Amino acid sequence: MKMKSSFRYFSVFTMLFLAFSCGNADDDINLDLNFGDGLGKGKPVDDCLALGESDLVLSIQEQYTTLPGKVSILFKVSDTDGSPVAGLTANQFTIYEQGRNDACFNTISQSESQARISSNSQIFNANTILVLDLSNSVLSSSLDELKMASVSFVNNVMPTASEESYKMAIYWFDGEDELHLLNDLTSSKQELVDAINSITENISNDPSTDLYGAVIKSTTIAEDLLKESIKNEIIGAASVVVFTDGTDQASRYTEADALKKVNDASANISFFTIGLGAEIDTQVLTDIGKTYSVFAGNAEELENTFNDISIKISERANSFYLFEYCSPKRDGSGDNNLVIQVVDGNQKGAVQTEFSANGFTGGCE
Incomplete structure (x- = not known):
């Protein structure tokens, strides 16, 4: 899976789960309708991180990179029953990167990477x-x-x-x-x-x-x-x-x-x-x-x-998030693995994907 610099359309299944006694059953909603295994464009996290079982599902909808070194990922967060998880903030996310010289993943500093939740209105x-x-x-x-x-x-x-x-x-x-x-x-x-x-x-x-x-x-x-x-x-x-x-x-x-x-x-x-x-x-x-x-x-x-x-x-x-950060990887490092983990109270979840650092330099904001 490779990140790309422009978007293509990817089906999004949204908008409603309502536990109301007079309504039709939640069983009618197929949460995997467009997401395949539930992770969208993502995949399960490598065992080397030992993050344990997930209570939350991060389903990647789209991903791309922007020079000089920004990585952007749009994903939906839900619990394992399919209920949406809204209101998450950037400090609840942890970023892990694995380059070709890394046996496992390294934690990327949130402050140094300027990790943030951005407005998703443009995508x-x-x-x-x-x-x-x-x-x-x-x-x-x-x-x-x-x-x-x-x-x-x-x-x-x-x-x-x-x-x-x-x-x-x-x-x-x-x-x-x-x-x-x-x-x-x-x-x-x-x-x-x-x-x-x-x-x-x-x-x-x-x-x-x-x-x-x-x-x-x-x-x-x-x-x-x-x-x-x-x-x-x-x-x-x-x-x-x-x-x-x-x-x-x-x-x-x-x-x-x-x-x-x-x-x-x-x-x-x-x-x-x-x-x-x-x-x-x-x-x-x-x-x-x-x-x-x-x-x-x-x-x-x-x-x-x-x-x-x-x-x-x-x-x-509001369970769709555009998460962005500045990667420390630089041009010549090739393709790199990326894991994003979220912790919300006693619930947690993570998803893995890849990005290309071609052209990456310093100066990302």
């Missing part, structure tokens, strides 16, 4: 598409609760300070053959909140529900976002979150159409459904929300339900 983005049912039943009975829940969702998912790598768009549907845009993709939390607060009871002209059409159209939007990421040589992931309080009434598209669209979609797209009330078809929503589905018995439960999901989405997105 990774996570887009969320929130799709709201604004048919007559919602507008007449639960609009205020839905708006409050949606605002909480935005506040939890979007970073406090705008970051270009985390964006959200909001759409809504009724009975028309159109997925209506409420707010285009943006990194502005306030813009999204203002859009939600602008929803009124007379926003819709068609009281029916085109649920299947909304699923199909929102999936196409997510697919287009991934294509744009690929074009820009960025690792992209998208999350489609569909809320409804009923079943498809428009009958414009079939259940089979919607499920085929979801199941044929890129593995980089995660699908979540939120159902409200007694008129939903829980099996249909579970099938559409193949990553996770959750159901609220009444409007008063909506905010807590949205909050539970949004927090997990945020944790998943």
Whole structure:
């Protein structure tokens, strides 16, 4: 495995694990979908380091070097059950290098190597598409609760300070053959909140529900976002979150159409459904929300339900780290082995990879 100076697209499976009693089982999530043995582009650590058993999994998504001597690695951290591990800091990581003259690995000083967690915005983005049912039943009975829940969702998912790598768009549907845009993709939390607060009871002209059409159209939007990421040589992931309080009434598209669209979609797209009330078809929503589905018995439960999901989405997105350091290796040393270990409380994990020091000199910052 060799590091390279430019990125290529590598599938990322993200965005959600939620332990909620009303949702579909976590067993439905294949954590190794794109990562092979779970380590992505990495491999198990050489026994000479004697680091012991791992409680954490570091799955390398992409890696590259930058002259005069910087090594950069984007990886995802999870526990062995697949739950994301967010909030790690640079001082929790230890770097080990092995050159051609080393029998085993040498520890690289964190201070001397200027090891750090950098913003991953230039190589990774996570887009969320929130799709709201604004048919007559919602507008007449639960609009205020839905708006409050949606605002909480935005506040939890979007970073406090705008970051270009985390964006959200909001759409809504009724009975028309159109997925209506409420707010285009943006990194502005306030813009999204203002859009939600602008929803009124007379926003819709068609009281029916085109649920299947909304699923199909929102999936196409997510697919287009991934294509744009690929074009820009960025690792992209998208999350489609569909809320409804009923079943498809428009009958414009079939259940089979919607499920085929979801199941044929890129593995980089995660699908979540939120159902409200007694008129939903829980099996249909579970099938559409193949990553996770959750159901609220009444409007008063909506905010807590949205909050539970949004927090997990945020944790998943923030479990991706761009770790960078200045290597002491220099031009002529060839290919070198690298191990990164993380310790989080009583949990630890490590992954091994390689990098080429061709062209490396002093002066790295």
